Amino acid sequence: MNRISKLLMVAALLSSPALHAQLENADNLHVDSTGGWVYYEQRLYRNPLVGIMELKTALPKQPAREYIPLVQGIPVGGYRTDGDGLSFRALSRDERRAYHAQHRINPLTYRFDFRIHPEFVAIFGNFRNPVESRTSVLLQSQLYLWRGMVLNYGVLFPIVNDLDRRPDIIRPAPTFLNQFLALDGHNFISASAGFFHTDRYGLNVQYQHANLTAAWSYGLEAGLTGFYYFPRGGIYYEGLNELLVLGNIAYRWRAHDLTIKASGGQFLADDRGVRMDMIRQFTNVEIALYATKTKNGATLGFNFAVPIPPGKIVQGPRARLRTSEEFRWEYTYTRGYNIGERYRLGYQLDERLRQYHRGYLSNQMRRFTKD
Numbered sequence: 001m002n003r004i005s006k007l008l009m010v011a012a013l014l015s016s017p018a019l020h021a022q023l024e025n026a027d028n029l030h031v032d033s034t035g036g037w038v039y040y041e042q043r044l045y046r047n048p049l050v051g052i053m054e055l056k057t058a059l060p061k062q063p064a065r066e067y068i069p070l071v072q073g074i075p076v077g078g079y080r081t082d083g084d085g086l087s088f089r090a091l092s093r094d095e096r097r098a099y100h101a102q103h104r105i106n107p108l109t110y111r112f113d114f115r116i117h118p119e120f121v122a123i124f125g126n127f128r129n130p131v132e133s134r135t136s137v138l139l140q141s142q143l144y145l146w147r148g149m150v151l152n153y154g155v156l157f158p159i160v161n162d163l164d165r166r167p168d169i170i171r172p173a174p175t176f177l178n179q180f181l182a183l184d185g186h187n188f189i190s191a192s193a194g195f196f197h198t199d200r201y202g203l204n205v206q207y208q209h210a211n212l213t214a215a216w217s218y219g220l221e222a223g224l225t226g227f228y229y230f231p232r233g234g235i236y237y238e239g240l241n242e243l244l245v246l247g248n249i250a251y252r253w254r255a256h257d258l259t260i261k262a263s264g265g266q267f268l269a270d271d272r273g274v275r276m277d278m279i280r281q282f283t284n285v286e287i288a289l290y291a292t293k294t295k296n297g298a299t300l301g302f303n304f305a306v307p308i309p310p311g312k313i314v315q316g317p318r319a320r321l322r323t324s325e326e327f328r329w330e331y332t333y334t335r336g337y338n339i340g341e342r343y344r345l346g347y348q349l350d351e352r353l354r355q356y357h358r359g360y361l362s363n364q365m366r367r368f369t370k371d
Contacts, residue, residue, distance in 0.1 A: 022054040022055070022057060022058040023054075023055070023058045023059075024315065025042060025044050025051070025054060025312070026040040026041065026042050026051065026054070026055065027040070027041045027042070027043065027109065027110050027111065028040065028041045028070060028073065028103075028105075028109050028110065029041075030103055031059065033062070035066075036062055036063075036064055036065045036066055037065075037066050037068060037078075038055055038059065038065060038066065038067045038068065039068045039070060039075065039099065039103065040055060040067070040068070040069060040070065041069065041070040041071070041072075041073065041110075042054075042069065043113055043325065044311060044312060044322065044325060045307070045311075045325060046284055046305070046307045046325045046326045046355070047283065047284050047307075047355070047364065048069055048355055048356055048361060049086075049361050049364045049365060051069065052067045052069075052079060052081070052086075052361075055067060056081060064080060065080070065081075066078045066079065066080050066089070067079045067080070068091070069356070071180050071352070072144070072147075072148050072149070072150050072178070072180040073105045073144065073147040073148055074096070074147065074148050074180050074181065074182050075091055075095075075096055075099055075182065076091075076182070076212075076356050077089060077090050077091055077185070077212055077356065078090075078091060079358075079361065081365065085362045085365055085366055086358060086361050086362040086364075086365045087358070087362075088212055088213050088358035088361075090185030090186060090211070090212065090213075091182075091185055092184065092185060093183075093184050093185075096182060100147060105144070105146060105147040107143070107144040107145065107146075110144050111315075111316075111317070111318050111319055111320050112141060112318065112319040112320070113141060113142060113319075113320050113322065114139060114140070114141050114319065114320065114321050114322070115138075115139070115140045115141065115154075115322055115323065115324040115325075116137065116138075116139060116308075116313075116321070116322070116323050116324065117137070117138040117139075117140055117308070117323070117324035117327070118135070118136070118137055118138075118308070118327060119134075119135070119136045119137070119138055119156070119197075120133065120134075120135050120329060121133065121134045121135075121163060122134075122163070122331070123163065123333075124331075124333070132162055132163045133160070133161075133162065133163055134158075134160070134161040134162075134163040134164065134166070135158075135159045135160050135161070136156050136157060136158050136159055137156075137157045137159060138154050138155070138156050138157070138173045138174075139154050139155050139157070139173070140152065140153070140154035140173055140324070141153060141154055145177075148179050148180045148181055149177065149178070149179045149180075150177070150178055151175075151176075151177055152174065152175065152176055152177075152178060152194075152346050153172070153173065153175045154172070154173030154174075154175070155170060155171075155172065155173055156170065156171050156172065156173040157170055158170070166229060166230075166231075167230075167231060167232045169230070169232060171230040172195070172230070174194070174195050174196055174197045174346075175194050175195050176192050176193060176194025176195055176196055176345075176346070177192065177193050177194055178190065178191070178192045178345075178346055179191045179192075185211075186209055186210060186211045186212075187207070187208075187209050187210075188207070188208050188210060188349060188353060189205070189206065189207050189208075189349075190205075190206045190208075190345075190347075190349040190352075191203075191204070191205045191206075192204045192205075192345050192346070195228060196225070196343050196344065196345055197343065197344040197345065198343040198344050199227055199228060199229050199343075200225040200226070200227065200228070200242075200343035201225060201226055201228045201237065202223060202224050202225030202226055202240050203223060203224050203225070203240075204221070204222070204223035204225070204244075204345060205221070205222050205223070206219065206220070206221045206348070206349040206350075207219055207220045207221075207349075208349045208350050208353055210350070210353040210354075210357075212353070212356055212357050212358050213357075213358045213359070215251055215252050215253075215254070216249070216250070216251055216252075217249070217250050217252070217350065217353075218247070218248060218249040218250070219247070219248050219349065219350055220245075220246070220247050220248075221244070221245070221246045221247075221248075221349075222243075222244065222245050222246075223243070223244040223245075223343075224240050224242070224243055224244075225240060225242050225244070225268075225343060226238045226239050226240045226241055226242065242268050242269070242270075243266060244265075244266060244267060244268060244342060244343075245265045245266045246263050246264065246265040246266070246267070246342075247263065247264060247265055248261060248262065248263035248350060249261070249262055249263075250262070250350065252357065252359065254359035254363070256280070257280060257281040257282070257359070257360050257363055258278070258279070258280050258281075259277075259278075259279040259280075259281070259354065260276070260277070260278055260279075261276070261277040261279060261350075262274065262275070262276055262277075263275050263277070267294065267338075267340050267341055267342055268338065268341045268342055268343070269296070269338035269341060271294045271295060271296045271338055271339065271340065271341065272294060272295055273292065273293050273294025273295060273296075273339075273340060274292070274293055274294070275290055275291070275292040275293075275340050276290060276291050276292075277289070277290040278290070279354075281354070281355075281360050283364060283367070284306070284307050285304065285305065285306050285307075286304060286305040287302070287303075287304045288302065288303050288304070289301075289302050290302070290303070290332075292332070292339055292340035294339055294340050296337050296338050296339045296340075297334075297337050297339045298339070299332050299333060299334055299337075299339045299340070300332070300333075301330060301331055301332030301333070302330070302331060303328065303329060303330035303331070304328070304329060305326045305327070305328040305329075305351075306326065306327055307325060307326055307327075308323040308324050308325070308326070308327050309323065310323060311323055311325075328344075328351075
């Protein structure tokens with residue numbers, strides 16, 4: 001950040017404590033006053049537009065300013081507010097390299113973010129016990145190791161369990177490494193290793209071709225995992241014996257923020273088949289219906305993702321306590337038939353990139369300006 005941009009930011013901060021608070025919501029903030037670029041990372045909101053609008057309000061006015069959000073220190077793309085809409089520009093490999101060279105990532109520039117996240121697993125339909133569930137609360141955090149690489153860790157606090165025989169003991173939350181990469185303007189990779197959600201540990205790699213202005217996207221995911229859980233006094237685990245290989249292709253209707261996604265290949269339990277999702281994005285909520293047909297059977301289900309209030313609870317210069325930016329939950333009725341099952345990571349790559357699509361954010365921008 002050059003001297004001129006620093007002076008402009010200080011003037012804005014002194015003029016308004018509220019604007020100061022908005023700037024403090026962003027991590028790894030770099031403002032280039034000559035080129036009009038704003039590089040930043042926001043981990044507080046599920047909807048990326050909120051972070052853009054906070055910076056647009058808090059920073060000194062400048063025409064044609066470009067906002068470049070980061071995911072784990074990796075620039076995603078450039079956004080400009082354009083009247084009542086939003087334009088997007090894909091970044092080249094050279095632009096990313098130049099940013100990386102000018103702004104060496106320092107883990108200490110990120111505040112320690114402690115997230116409160118609920119976990120709810122349920123099965124419906126038992127005549128004697130209509131709702132069998134396991135409910136827990138996770139206190140999670142991330143440690144930034146180098147650009148794109150974070151260690152996810154935390155503690156799980158059980159609340160109630162009438163779903164299975166797992167002991168009600170405080171235990172480690174899912175703990176795993178995740179590397180996010182942007183190969184060029186439209187190709188992204190997410191690689192994870194460790195102990196995931198839904199009792200799987202191992203390796204997982206996802207690739208997604210996502211032109212954030214186009215209707216079509218496609219990707220591939222592969223993982224090798226085994227089963228684990230925490231009994232009293234230790235950990236139980238089985239060998240890495242289950243291969244998951246899935247391809248996906250999706251089409252997005254911009255006018256309605258509606259995506260139709262087809263995926264298929266080998267799910268867990270050597271189950272092969274296909275799945276169709278119909279996904280609708282709203283301002284802060286995502287809702288989807290899906291159908292699955294595999295060699296183990298056929299079923300229907302739904303999932304949704306919602307932000308968890310109140311968001312920020314306590315924030316200081318080095319640490320913050322907040323609720324997680326989203327709660328994502330999926331339900332399908334299989335009753336032990338292992339139909340199209342998969343495990344859950346910190347995020348699915350296509351889900352994360354879908355939030356940064358220019359059409360989705362532009363639609364939000366138009367609604368925002370009308371209000």
